[in-house]
Amino acid sequence: MRTLGKLWKRSTWPQRYFGIGCSAMLVLCGCMAALTAIFPSSPSTETPSATREILATRTILATEAATATRRPTSTTRPSATTPPTATTRPTETRPAPTQTPAPTFAVIEFRSPVPVNGDARVVIETAPGATCFLSYRTPAGTQSEADGLGATTAGADGRCAWTWQIGRGTTPGQGRVSISVGKYTQTLVIEIR
Numbered sequence: 001m002r003t004l005g006k007l008w009k010r011s012t013w014p015q016r017y018f019g020i021g022c023s024a025m026l027v028l029c030g031c032m033a034a035l036t037a038i039f040p041s042s043p044s045t046e047t048p049s050a051t052r053e054i055l056a057t058r059t060i061l062a063t064e065a066a067t068a069t070r071r072p073t074s075t076t077r078p079s080a081t082t083p084p085t086a087t088t089r090p091t092e093t094r095p096a097p098t099q100t101p102a103p104t105f106a107v108i109e110f111r112s113p114v115p116v117n118g119d120a121r122v123v124i125e126t127a128p129g130a131t132c133f134l135s136y137r138t139p140a141g142t143q144s145e146a147d148g149l150g151a152t153t154a155g156a157d158g159r160c161a162w163t164w165q166i167g168r169g170t171t172p173g174q175g176r177v178s179i180s181v182g183k184y185t186q187t188l189v190i191e192i193r
Contacts, residue, residue: 103127113191132160139173
């Protein structure tokens, strides 16, 4: 700092003003480069690589202008500041809860035809924990009450399975198997021989 002060004292007024003028021009060029980088005057038709080179040049000029040495100015006393104003917190918005759709299902095993006195079997796949229901109507049109029919709950693998025996007195023909999970129902034709 002392050498700068000595140089300042030894220089003549034209040298001083020339130095100040050059510094001011550098700052002005840097400001202009920064402004044209932020607010281009017209749409650019240059290639992307040329644009990058221009932006790099503008950045270098702006950096040089910002780092140019300036003569210190007199300091002013700090003025009274206004206290910060209270701000309100934004309210938290949460999306409305969505309803979980009723689980659908897929039949993965269905035995048909089944002989009289044989075992019928149906396996479906659905959502784990879903309640599944199966009913069987005989070829004669009566609702069966055989063991193994009715409601069951899908396991962790999402499967519900039913096995029931076709009674000895069942008339051969086409029966109906109805499977329900939630609001979905599927009816299958089962052949009894």
